[in-house]
Amino acid sequence: MTLSDTISNTLPTNSRTGLRTLARLGFAAKGTVYGLMGLLALLAATGQQEGQTADKKQAVQTLQGLPGGPVLLGLIALGLLAYIVWRLVQAVRDTEDKGSDTGGIARRVGYAASGLVYASLAWYAAQLALSGSADSGSDAKQTLTARVLAWPAGEWIIMLVGVGTIGVGLYQFYQAYSGKFHKHVQSSDIPAGQQNTVYRLGQIGYTARGIVLAIIGYFFIQAGRQSRATAVGSTDEAFDFLANMGPVVLGIVALGLMAYGLYMLVQAKYPVLKV
Known part of the structure; x- marks a missing residue:
């Protein structure tokens, strides 16, 4: 037990x-x-x-x-x-x-x-x-980032936050393609004809979430490299970043x-x- x-x-x-x-x-x-x-x-x-x-x-x-x-x-x-x-x-x-x-x-x-x-x-x-x-406190993240940037080695701390966020994003990819995400769903209770569809939904969803998190992590790294709090972005800015790709x-x-x-x-x- x-x-x-x-x-x-x-x-x-x-x-x-x-x-x-x-x-x-x-x-x-x-x-x-x-x-x-x-x-x-x-x-x-x-x-x-x-x-x-x-x-x-x-x-x-x-x-x-x-x-x-x-x-x-x-x-x-x-x-x-x-x-x-x-x-x-x-x-x-x-x-x-x-x-x-x-x-x-x-x-x-x-x-x-x-x-x-x-x-x-x-x-x-x-x-x-x-x-x-x-x-909405939309600029709260930037305000906090600005405070951290003012600390000794603040740029490195912000860049580490970015690396950590990218790491979380990569973990979403791992979850998606190892199938580990699916252990939290009682798949045997899902109608047989829908089980594969649900699994694919999860794979696609975790992959997309990983992409967005990786982009947000990239924003943090840029904010640290440039010592510029306004470079930090959230999901909204991540979408804008993707929109620039088409x-x-x-x-x-x-x-x-x-x-x-x-x-x-x-x-x-x-x-x-x-x-």
């Missing part, structure tokens, strides 16, 4: 059910955000009048103009909060059996970080839902992010949760 099995068996049934619900809500919210980003980028690539590339916050903001927008935004905020809680549970309870050695602790910290990165997005969606307006390139990556969003929705319905 693994450690996660032991932990799972010691948790009350209601607690396990609640944690699983949190995880599923989180995957659904994350999938919706990525799907919106991909859709907006695809509209831009195909020259639609309303098309525009967008980062996560801008994608969430598009929900505001839809019927029931505040409700949808509230659901996204709650879903992202649920995702954050689930990732913290994974880190603290070690549900994935990573252990307490150096490598295991690093992986568990990674789980927590991957959840907390959505904290500002959850708060942004909540503000939009409650008051109809919110400060609408076909942007369209392909946009479709990939939509595929990633759909795969997250599948994971929400058929998750493998060790709790």
Whole structure:
């Protein structure tokens, strides 16, 4: 019996059910955000009048103009909060059996970080839902970068952040083509005729996500090399970078992010949760 099995068996049934619900809500919210980003980028690539590339916050903001927008935004905020809680549970309870050695602790910290990165997005969606307006803090990344650049060896720190981000992007490629990403989905529960389609969606989605992360990492490296905080960019700027290569390139990556969003929705319905 693994450690996660032991932990799972010691948790009350209601607690396990609640944690699983949190995880599923989180995957659904994350999938919706990525799907919106991909859709907006695809509209831009195909020259639609309303098309525009967008980062996560801008994608969430598009929900505001839809019927029931505040409700949808509230659901996204709650879903992202649920995702954050689930990732913290994974880190603290070690549900994935990573252990307490150096490598295991690093992986568990990674789980927590991957959840907390959505904290500002959850708060942004909540503000939009409650008051109809919110400060996107679009230049917060550049402000923080400028502060770090002012430190001794700040340029090297920013470049290391860039290398690390590229590394995360490359890990997405590894996940895609090793098939390891699929272990988080209960594929046996998916109708037989759809299993291969779902797997391909995941491969395409993780590849597209890896491309975007690698470009963002490149922006950080350029910011460090040039000692210029304004060189840092987010998903929106990554899309613009791809658009400069042509609408076909942007369209392909946009479709990939939509595929990633759909795969997250599948994971929400058929998750493998060790709790």
